[in-house]
Amino acid sequence: MTLNRRTFLATGAAATAAMGAPMILNAQPAEYVLGASLPLTGPFATAGQLVAPAFALAQKLFNDEGGIAGTPIKFVTEDSGYVPQNTLANYQRALATEGTALVGYFADSTGAMKLIAPELKGENARLMGSTSFASELANPETHPYQYLSGPTYQDQFDILMQNIKNAGGTKIAIIYSNTEFGRDPLEHGRATAERLGLEIVLEESTKAQGADIPTHVTKLAQSGAEHCILQGYVTGVWPQLIGGARQFGLPVQFHGTFWGMEKLIADRITAEAGPFLAGYQGVMPYRYFYDREDAPRYEQYAALSKVMFAGTPLENYMSTWAIQTMCGLELAMKALRDTAEAGKELTADNVAESLSGIKDWDSGGFFGGPVSMDNNKIGTGRVYEYSPETGLFTPVSDWLST
Amino acid sequence: MGQFIQFAINGLMSGAIYALIAVGIVSVFKATKVVNFAHGYLIMFGAYFYFTFAVIIPGQEWAPAWLASWQPGWMVEMRQGLNMFSPLGAVLDWAANVPRIIFGLIGAVLCNALLGMLIERSLMRPLMGQSVFAMIMVTVGLISILSGAASLIWTADAAFVPHIAPNTPIRFEVFGTMVFLFGADIVNMIIALLIFGGIVAMVKFTKSGVAIRATAEDQSTAYSMGISVPKIFSRAWILASATGAVAGAILATRNGISPSLGLFGFSVLAIVLMGGLDSYVGCFIAAMSVGVLEAMTQWKLGGEWAEIVPYVAVLVVIIFRPHGLMGQKEVERI
Numbered sequence: 001m002t003l004n005r006r007t008f009l010a011t012g013a014a015a016t017a018a019m020g021a022p023m024i025l026n027a028q029p030a031e032y033v034l035g036a037s038l039p040l041t042g043p044f045a046t047a048g049q050l051v052a053p054a055f056a057l058a059q060k061l062f063n064d065e066g067g068i069a070g071t072p073i074k075f076v077t078e079d080s081g082y083v084p085q086n087t088l089a090n091y092q093r094a095l096a097t098e099g100t101a102l103v104g105y106f107a108d109s110t111g112a113m114k115l116i117a118p119e120l121k122g123e124n125a126r127l128m129g130s131t132s133f134a135s136e137l138a139n140p141e142t143h144p145y146q147y148l149s150g151p152t153y154q155d156q157f158d159i160l161m162q163n164i165k166n167a168g169g170t171k172i173a174i175i176y177s178n179t180e181f182g183r184d185p186l187e188h189g190r191a192t193a194e195r196l197g198l199e200i201v202l203e204e205s206t207k208a209q210g211a212d213i214p215t216h217v218t219k220l221a222q223s224g225a226e227h228c229i230l231q232g233y234v235t236g237v238w239p240q241l242i243g244g245a246r247q248f249g250l251p252v253q254f255h256g257t258f259w260g261m262e263k264l265i266a267d268r269i270t271a272e273a274g275p276f277l278a279g280y281q282g283v284m285p286y287r288y289f290y291d292r293e294d295a296p297r298y299e300q301y302a303a304l305s306k307v308m309f310a311g312t313p314l315e316n317y318m319s320t321w322a323i324q325t326m327c328g329l330e331l332a333m334k335a336l337r338d339t340a341e342a343g344k345e346l347t348a349d350n351v352a353e354s355l356s357g358i359k360d361w362d363s364g365g366f367f368g369g370p371v372s373m374d375n376n377k378i379g380t381g382r383v384y385e386y387s388p389e390t391g392l393f394t395p396v397s398d399w400l401s402t
Numbered sequence: 403m404g405q406f407i408q409f410a411i412n413g414l415m416s417g418a419i420y421a422l423i424a425v426g427i428v429s430v431f432k433a434t435k436v437v438n439f440a441h442g443y444l445i446m447f448g449a450y451f452y453f454t455f456a457v458i459i460p461g462q463e464w465a466p467a468w469l470a471s472w473q474p475g476w477m478v479e480m481r482q483g484l485n486m487f488s489p490l491g492a493v494l495d496w497a498a499n500v501p502r503i504i505f506g507l508i509g510a511v512l513c514n515a516l517l518g519m520l521i522e523r524s525l526m527r528p529l530m531g532q533s534v535f536a537m538i539m540v541t542v543g544l545i546s547i548l549s550g551a552a553s554l555i556w557t558a559d560a561a562f563v564p565h566i567a568p569n570t571p572i573r574f575e576v577f578g579t580m581v582f583l584f585g586a587d588i589v590n591m592i593i594a595l596l597i598f599g600g601i602v603a604m605v606k607f608t609k610s611g612v613a614i615r616a617t618a619e620d621q622s623t624a625y626s627m628g629i630s631v632p633k634i635f636s637r638a639w640i641l642a643s644a645t646g647a648v649a650g651a652i653l654a655t656r657n658g659i660s661p662s663l664g665l666f667g668f669s670v671l672a673i674v675l676m677g678g679l680d681s682y683v684g685c686f687i688a689a690m691s692v693g694v695l696e697a698m699t700q701w702k703l704g705g706e707w708a709e710i711v712p713y714v715a716v717l718v719v720i721i722f723r724p725h726g727l728m729g730q731k732e733v734e735r736i
Contacts, residue, residue, distance in 0.1 A: 216700075
C-alpha cells in the first residue's frame, strides 16, 4: 500500500480514535461509583446492618436529583467484618475495578481511615468519609482527602463538659473502652476539664465487650463522681454500667457520645430491663429522625423510606448511625457536584478543595442551622436526654459549636 | 483490706463464669483429644437460644400472657409504690420473669445439646480414626459456620435478656469499707460452681465418668474393654454444649446478646491451657486465678493492664509447666 497524504491522514485519525477512545470513555464514565465498606459481620454488625439500607436510599435520592451533573451514581458496598485490613483491600479492589469512575469511598472505622490514609496519593487518592469521629482525622494537612461528617470526639467531650459545667457539676468520671475509639478524646478531655475547673476523679478503662461491670461500678461508687462520661461503646457495656450504678443507688448523671446515643438500643434496654436509662444524656451532632420539623431533607428520607422499606422497622425510623452515614454521603455529593459544576475534573484534589470550601451549608435539617466545613469536620452538636416513658431523646441544650 | 475483699469477690465471680466456659472445652478434649476452637460460638448459640425462648417466643401474640410476664394479684399489690431499684422491687421484677427465664434456660440447654450432638454426629464422628489435627481444623471451620448461621437466623441486632436471678444490690461492711455486690452475679457464680462441681463429681464417681477417663487415657484400649467410644464422644459434645448454653445465658445477662459473644471462648482457651487441657481442677484454679488477677489489675493498674497481666501469668505458667498447672504430662515413646 502506498502512503499518500490522504491515507496517512485517514490512518492517523483511525489510530488516534482507537487509542483515544478508552481515555475518552474513562474520562466520562456512564456512572460514577462511590464505594463503601461496612461491618456487616463482626462485633459492630448491629450498626453495619442498620446503616447498609441507607446506601440504597441515597442512591435513589441522588439519582432522582440528577446524579453528578447528569451522570448517575452507584454505591458499591462490601463487608469488612470491622477489620481495617479488609476495608483497605476492599478499597484497593474498588480502585482496580472501577478506575476513574470511583470518585469517593466510605470507610467503616477510625482504624481503616488511618490504615488507608497513606495510600491516598496521586491516582489512588479519592475523597473518603467514614463512620469515624476521630480527632486525628480532622486535619487537612495530614489527611487532605478524609473528612468527618460531624464533630470530633474531642469536640463532643468539649460540648458535654461545658454542659456539665453549666449544670453546676464539679466532679466527673470518664469510663472508656480500651480501644482507639475509647481513648481518642482522653488527653483533650483532661485539658478541657482543667480549663473549665472540673475535677476528673476517675478515669476507668474497660473491655469493649464483656466488661467486668461490678468492678467498674465499684470504682465509680468509690470515686464520688457526680457525672460520668462514657466513651467508646456502641451497643454494649454502657447500658450495663448505667444499670449497675442504678442498682447500687448511685446518683451519678451519665453522659454519652454519638455511638452510645441510639434510640433503638435505649428502647430495647428499657423494654427488657426497665426504665433505668431515665435522665441519660449525651451529645448528638444531628437531629433525631423523628424531629423533622424544619428538616425538609429528613422529610424526603421519610417519604422514600416509606416506599423502599415498607413493612420493615426502617419504614418509620432512621437510626442515628444511618443519619451519620447519610450526612457523610450528602457532604461527598455536595463536594462532587460543586466540583463538576465548576467545570473541573472529579480528581481527589479538586473534590477535596470543594469539600473544604463548604461554607454556611443548609443541610436540610441535619444540624441546627447552616454549617461550614472547618478542618474537614463540622464542630457542632447538642445535648439530648432520654426518657423511657416517651422512648425519645429530647434536646436539653442549644446547638453548641466548638 | 475491705477494698481488697471487694475486688477479690468480683474476680471470683468472673472466674466462676470462666470456669463454666472452660468445663466444655476440657470435656471435649478429655474424651476426644480435640481442642474445640468453636466452643465460644457454641456458647453464643446457647445465648441466642436463651434469647429465643426467654424473649422472642414469650413476646409472640400467640404465647400465653403469663409466660411473658407473670403478674398474680398479690404480686401487683406488693409492687405498688415500690421503687424500681429497691431490693424488694428488684426481686418482684425478677419474679414476674421467672416463667420465661425457666422456659429460656430449658429451651437453651435442650437446643444447644441437640446442636452439639448434631455437630458430633455429622462433622466429628466421620473423622474418627483420622488425625486429631483434622478434627481441630473442623472446629476452626465451625467458627465461620456458626457465626454466619447466627447472623442469618437472629441477625446481628443487639438485644437484651432477663437476669437469671434477682439483681438486687447487696451491701455490707468489711474492715470499715462498704462492699457492693450484685445479687444476680452471686447466683450466677453459685450456678456455675454447682454445674462445675457436678461435672467433676460425675467424671470421678459415675460409670460414665470412668468411661470418659478411660477413653481419655487410651481410646483403643477403652474400645477393647467394651466402652463405646463414639458414645463417649457424643456425650462429651452434648455436655459441652449444654453447659455452654448456661454459660451463654449468663454471659447474655451480663453483656447483652450480640455476635461478639463468640469471641469470649478464645480468652478462655488461654485459661484452659494454663490449667491443663485435660484437668477440670486445674482449669478451675486457673479460671479463678485469672478472674481475681483481672479484678486486682483493674483495681490497681487500670483497664489498660487488665487484659495483659492475667495472660502474662498464663504464659509464665505455660513456659514452666507446658502441660498446664495440673495437665497430664504426655510421654511420647518412639
